[in-house]
Amino acid sequence: MVTSMTRRTRLGLLLAALGVFAVAAVAVPRSAAPLPAGALPCTTGPTFNLQARTGRISTPDGASMFMWGFAKNPGAFQMPGPILCVTEDVPITINLTNSNIPEPVSIVFPGQTGVVAAGGSPGLFTQEVAMGGGTVSYTFTPSEPGTYLYESGSDLSKQIQMGLYGALIVRPAGFPSRAYADVSTAFDPAREYLILVHDMDPDLHRAVERNEPYDVTQKHDRYWTINGRSFPDTIAGDGVAYLPAQPYGALVRVKPYNATTNPLPALIRMANAGMSNHPLHPHGNHVQVIAQDGQLVGPGTSRSSEQFTRTAASGQTFDMLFKWTNAENWTSTHPVPVTLPLLRNLVFKDKVTWYSGSPYLGTKSTLPPGTVSFNRCGEYYYPWHSHALNEFQNFDEGFGGLATLLRVDPPNKTALQCPGP
Amino acid sequence: MRARNRKAIRRGVILLALAALAASIPALVQSGSEAAAAPAAPGVVDTETINLCADEGTINLPSLAGVPIWGFSLDSGGCGGPATLPGPVLSVDVGDRVVVNLANYLDEPVSIVFPGQALVPDAVGAPPNVGTGLVAALAATSLSGGSDVPAVAASLTTALPGDSSDVTYTADTAGLAGNGITVEYVDPGAPSSLAVTVIGTAITVSLATDGSAISSTANDVVAAVNADVNAALLVNAALAPGETSYTFTASNPGTFLYEAGTNTAVQVAMGLYGALVVRPLTPGQAYGATTTYDKEKILVLSEIDPNLNNYPALLGGPNAFDFVGDSGDYQAGYHPTYFLINGQAYPDVPDFLVDVNDRVLLRYLNAGLMNHTMTLLGSHQRVIAQDAYLMANPFNAVAETIPSGSTLDTISGLFHVNSGDRLPLYNRQLNVTNDGLYPGGMMIFLDVQ
Numbered sequence: 001m002v003t004s005m006t007r008r009t010r011l012g013l014l015l016a017a018l019g020v021f022a023v024a025a026v027a028v029p030r031s032a033a034p035l036p037a038g039a040l041p042c043t044t045g046p047t048f049n050l051q052a053r054t055g056r057i058s059t060p061d062g063a064s065m066f067m068w069g070f071a072k073n074p075g076a077f078q079m080p081g082p083i084l085c086v087t088e089d090v091p092i093t094i095n096l097t098n099s100n101i102p103e104p105v106s107i108v109f110p111g112q113t114g115v116v117a118a119g120g121s122p123g124l125f126t127q128e129v130a131m132g133g134g135t136v137s138y139t140f141t142p143s144e145p146g147t148y149l150y151e152s153g154s155d156l157s158k159q160i161q162m163g164l165y166g167a168l169i170v171r172p173a174g175f176p177s178r179a180y181a182d183v184s185t186a187f188d189p190a191r192e193y194l195i196l197v198h199d200m201d202p203d204l205h206r207a208v209e210r211n212e213p214y215d216v217t218q219k220h221d222r223y224w225t226i227n228g229r230s231f232p233d234t235i236a237g238d239g240v241a242y243l244p245a246q247p248y249g250a251l252v253r254v255k256p257y258n259a260t261t262n263p264l265p266a267l268i269r270m271a272n273a274g275m276s277n278h279p280l281h282p283h284g285n286h287v288q289v290i291a292q293d294g295q296l297v298g299p300g301t302s303r304s305s306e307q308f309t310r311t312a313a314s315g316q317t318f319d320m321l322f323k324w325t326n327a328e329n330w331t332s333t334h335p336v337p338v339t340l341p342l343l344r345n346l347v348f349k350d351k352v353t354w355y356s357g358s359p360y361l362g363t364k365s366t367l368p369p370g371t372v373s374f375n376r377c378g379e380y381y382y383p384w385h386s387h388a389l390n391e392f393q394n395f396d397e398g399f400g401g402l403a404t405l406l407r408v409d410p411p412n413k414t415a416l417q418c419p420g421p
Numbered sequence: 422m423r424a425r426n427r428k429a430i431r432r433g434v435i436l437l438a439l440a441a442l443a444a445s446i447p448a449l450v451q452s453g454s455e456a457a458a459a460p461a462a463p464g465v466v467d468t469e470t471i472n473l474c475a476d477e478g479t480i481n482l483p484s485l486a487g488v489p490i491w492g493f494s495l496d497s498g499g500c501g502g503p504a505t506l507p508g509p510v511l512s513v514d515v516g517d518r519v520v521v522n523l524a525n526y527l528d529e530p531v532s533i534v535f536p537g538q539a540l541v542p543d544a545v546g547a548p549p550n551v552g553t554g555l556v557a558a559l560a561a562t563s564l565s566g567g568s569d570v571p572a573v574a575a576s577l578t579t580a581l582p583g584d585s586s587d588v589t590y591t592a593d594t595a596g597l598a599g600n601g602i603t604v605e606y607v608d609p610g611a612p613s614s615l616a617v618t619v620i621g622t623a624i625t626v627s628l629a630t631d632g633s634a635i636s637s638t639a640n641d642v643v644a645a646v647n648a649d650v651n652a653a654l655l656v657n658a659a660l661a662p663g664e665t666s667y668t669f670t671a672s673n674p675g676t677f678l679y680e681a682g683t684n685t686a687v688q689v690a691m692g693l694y695g696a697l698v699v700r701p702l703t704p705g706q707a708y709g710a711t712t713t714y715d716k717e718k719i720l721v722l723s724e725i726d727p728n729l730n731n732y733p734a735l736l737g738g739p740n741a742f743d744f745v746g747d748s749g750d751y752q753a754g755y756h757p758t759y760f761l762i763n764g765q766a767y768p769d770v771p772d773f774l775v776d777v778n779d780r781v782l783l784r785y786l787n788a789g790l791m792n793h794t795m796t797l798l799g800s801h802q803r804v805i806a807q808d809a810y811l812m813a814n815p816f817n818a819v820a821e822t823i824p825s826g827s828t829l830d831t832i833s834g835l836f837h838v839n840s841g842d843r844l845p846l847y848n849r850q851l852n853v854t855n856d857g858l859y860p861g862g863m864m865i866f867l868d869v870q
Contacts, residue, residue, distance in 0.1 A: 113799060157854050276850065277794070
């Protein structure tokens, strides 16, 4: 195990996992202005005013990274760009200005057709806008629901890497709580999550900041992000004060499936804006992949599938439905069929954990003396992480990077009893 | 030395090659976007014979000229043209019996494997271009009383138009078979040096001995003949290629790779690969009626690390290159810096001209060592087949990965584009640089007319 961790990257690892692979993290952030739990923090149109500008993000090891990003206009720098939520067949316009990036920037919309660009100056892929060079407008009608990227169409190998990307979510006309028009894609609107991944080499960012050359073919990633944050910041709430430029959390939070009280699945929208392909592994669980690149693959066709690792290629998106089923219904009167380890045999890395001390959902129990638990109400945690394990760290310090947690709340507890991030 | 020899032989062969090319090869081999070949009559098994060479060559990359490669080219008798990267597109009809003859002019064994075809992979390959085998070959021949012996290891190609090529002579019949080229055996015991004598059209090559055995190699003979002004007027000497042959039946339509099956890490990285397209009986279809298209583009994807290709011969050439990168050599480790479509990097890649409402078939073949993810802006790509297997559930993709060694076929209906649009098709892993400089690399534009 790594020994030279900074305080905020310290994680506790429960070695007696009992089927629940429990990962613990520290520094539970206090939410300054939390958004409703699970509701996707959308920016809605149909007209979007965006600016490209420079800024900084912070990484869990205490470093900061110089970035270029799309932000609202007017608005502060943020990473990634605003989550643009639109409705199928409604024309949209994105107006882009370039506040302070010293080269022309643009936006392309992979998966969209008929994009008309006006203003600015001609670039290799589309119309571009130089710093202070007015506004370029992109107008199109998203004709198919799904999860898409929007990203720079200029100087790609530098600008997308520097952070000029964001997610575009197209909702089916008339069915805002379905991923697609098909009834089988209905989801719980309070359980819609974005997992927008990216990879970063600090040398690139430093070189751009200092206006020095950088050979992108030598890129060596050190940080990986979900929604602009690296684990464990990914599990902090939306809009937490200590991550002012990284407004979007990635904690996936569900309650056990119940046909009557909790019938709808969560919707996980995954998109890869990075340069490498990234495998997302929902630890101990399966997700049902229903769409790829905004194209429904099921249910109802043979391509829909349950997967416990889904690799998203660069530029690719996946939509996944997720239900967590308490299959065994373990309780103290229906105990787990294994011998529980003795307290004195448990070791928690750095003496911190998110484990409740009990294998039973909704129960908190004793932990070894001196162990700090961040468990609130006996909820379960599972890591969802890149199974390219070198990406499961922050500059060689694990756990970190391309990871978040699945939190399963007890069904019988209220939000007050079971507060979230 | 080899480079000099190859240059010399090409001069002589071109004239011969033209007639053969015009006669038979173009029917088999197409450039990337030509129309489909006429199909064979149903039920008739055609035999398509394709003669390939494996040889050295060079390609020009943006701001980097003369990069050495190894590649396949068409063999029209003595290796018709310089090696290309990728090799020629081989186009056959489904059901054809395909015979591929390989003449290997490289210094190491080369085989061809045909992933997706039913034939046993050849890991042995054609032996190397015979370079030092003359002594052994002579020794293996039954010598009779110090008489002249066959020059089995040296292939001599005439430069005279209309004359025969690839002639090998025995000394006993020298002068009777047309060119009067003799390789004369000099009895051991009489030390002498390699000598070339030309009288009329007769060339006599006296092999060197050190007093007890022959010390001339085939390389020496070829060099001496080519170096002799009078002899060079009559012949171009070349080393005989190693040869092998492959036969298979192209049972299924689709997009396939062919590539080196020997020393693959180096040979494939150096360029020994190409596309094999098996066409169904109905023109204008990739597989069947659901895959009708108007225009097609073959996109062979690969990459080049110039440090591999340029690795100095003095240090052992590409085979001595440190792929893994643990040697401490500053060039060590395979780090491609050029990313190619059909052997070219943007902006050298020509636009693909299309029309509004075209159904465009893109045949991707990943011949490189890396996986490549390709994105087309402004239009959907419908993935219809992977590794030449028609999909039961074709789907639209924005960014689709073609793994190393794999092929992928997509059809894009250009229904939402306008005349004058230029649709970028590019590597979304952002391998869109040439030696780190944007724009470049794996990028091509569909230019809507």
